[in-house]
Amino acid sequence: MEIRQAGEQARIIEDYPDDKYAPSCLLLGFSQAGRPLHIQVSYVESDLLKIITIYEPDPKEWYDYTRRR
Template structure:
């Protein structure tokens, strides 16, 4: 399911059929993350869904790990298709993440 979910998200991003929430735009500006970097990370060959939030009160979403062409790891939380929205994006802190994939200390 995770791979299929990622492929559906990637199809929306490739088609430019997605959007950013106001929160995502604010956080990306604060963190110096560009739209181009988010797209590169989501479409990177090694992108993967690392956490799934099907019961999120704001609507089903997931956390994707992707690497930009410049080698920057990014976590991007986005809603499930068909209406893909980037909720937030950030560079994972190595003190909080093992290999950018597993939270230290367990669950989110």
Template sequence: MKLVYRQHAIRRMFERNINTDDVTAALTTGNEIEKYPNDTPYPSCLWLGYSGSRPLHIVFADNTEDDERIVITAYEPDSAQWLPDFTKRARV
């Protein structure tokens, strides 16, 4: 499946010092932690993966018709907003 980066993702990755190798590593090592089935034009999900020891959350959607995985955004989860394993949001 080909990775396609939305302009928003590229901008945010640059701001957050996340590169395409980081995203690839995180997508290879991680798991889906939330589903967004009502997103359009394709259902998306939140993925937790790691680039080395760095946790990353990636939001992506799969366009299976064109064999594309569309990266919407990527960020390092904030420990104040997530439980220690970064799979569930902390209750505030």
């Protein structure tokens, strides 16, 4: 449920067009409870995203969860 909530209003914060297997990007979204989630997805087809990994960003490593320190 949290992943869906975060994904529905997520925005791209990093783009990896030359990723190893297919273009991918890193999304930032928030659950209804306000929990930040980073979701890395590949986008081989325009109407289909494949989730590669999901994690809660460490505030010690990110400014506003959008820029690496």
